[in-house]
Amino acid sequence: MKGALKSLGALALLALVWPMVALPTFVAWVFSWGRWRKPTGPTVLCTGGKMTKALQLARAFGRAGYRVILAETPKYRWSGHRFSRAVSRFCLVPVPEQDPIAYAQALGDICREENVAWVVPVASPVASVYDAQAAAQLPCPMVHGDPETVAMLDDKFAFANGPGLGLSVPKVFRITDPRQVLDFDFRAETRPYILKRLRYDAVARLDLRKLPCPDMGQYLENLGISPENPWVLQEFIAGQEYCTHSTVRQGACVCTCAVLRRPFR
Numbered sequence: 268m269k270g271a272l273k274s275l276g277a278l279a280l281l282a283l284v285w286p287m288v289a290l291p292t293f294v295a296w297v298f299s300w301g302r303w304r305k306p307t308g309p310t311v312l313c314t315g316g317k318m319t320k321a322l323q324l325a326r327a328f329g330r331a332g333y334r335v336i337l338a339e340t341p342k343y344r345w346s347g348h349r350f351s352r353a354v355s356r357f358c359l360v361p362v363p364e365q366d367p368i369a370y371a372q373a374l375g376d377i378c379r380e381e382n383v384a385w386v387v388p389v390a391s392p393v394a395s396v397y398d399a400q401a402a403a404q405l406p407c408p409m410v411h412g413d414p415e416t417v418a419m420l421d422d423k424f425a426f427a428n429g430p431g432l433g434l435s436v437p438k439v440f441r442i443t444d445p446r447q448v449l450d451f452d453f454r455a456e457t458r459p460y461i462l463k464r465l466r467y468d469a470v471a472r473l474d475l476r477k478l479p480c481p482d483m484g485q486y487l488e489n490l491g492i493s494p495e496n497p498w499v500l501q502e503f504i505a506g507q508e509y510c511t512h513s514t515v516r517q518g519a520c521v522c523t524c525a526v527l528r529r530p531f532r
Contacts (some may be wrong), residue, residue: 306330306355309384312377314398317343322351323390329353336381338374339345356381363397371401382408392467395421401469410514422465436504441465443494445487451500453479459501462490465497477503 296423311328313321316337325335325348336356337348349357358377362372377383386409388398397482399417402409411417427439442448442462459477471490478500480486492498508529514522521532 274478280473281350304332306332306334308334309362310334310336310355310381312336312338312374312383313389314338314374314386315389315391315394316348316357317346317356318389318391322348322353324387325351325353336383338377338424346473351364363394365400365402367397370397371508375396375404375406378406385410410516422498423465423501427501437504439499439501442492442498442500445484445490447494448478448487448500456502457508459506460500461503462502464490464498465499475503 277292303476305411306329308331311333313324313328315321315339316339321337325337328335329352335353336358337354338358338360339346341359341362342362344356344359346353358373359450360373360377361369374386378386384407386402386405386407387425388395388409388411392399396414396418399414402411402413413418419429424439424441427436438456440447440451448462459479461475461477464471476486490498507527509529510526510528513520513523
């Protein structure tokens, strides 16, 4: 009941402000109409069509003359991105984690039907490995890593322990039972620790509670830690956070960016 009331309240607020939003949107649409050119270049397929970064890529490709197709799962069929002029077609594909084979087949069908030149995965963390697995079945290149590398990068424990690049990393321990945390000797450590779920969780990833804490037993009880739902216990490093992205093709860095984010304390 509480959730329904919150949804109704949000809809009421949207109804109140829509005239203020609709007018400037219409004016911007009218003035920008003449500046948008019909794509004449190759076709690019971007997965993760609901995501803001997919729309940004679609606009960038569109300005460069590419024809852009967005692919997304049925749950997000009415994403506003499908109505962008930068998007020539919005395709629905199976949920990759439910049926990865059908997902790969659907991407391949789109590539063949639309004569796609490149596939650019704009994947959520859940779908990144499935996109890498689908690449081998596509008739065109995908700008992505191989499944083994992507799976390693996506696994917080494997990433901290596996690459062997000589970089300093926080201490990290794989946790499959709450007792492992309760028995951990925090007194021998100089820094606090945090828990992270190995599988992506949009809510749990925001909880950076430092351990040990007074209610640690109750806190662990609510996380559902098990061999089927593993977590990592990771050393917490205070300091400035940077978010970076780089695109590398054939050993050459063709795009890189870095964003300064809030400090970790």
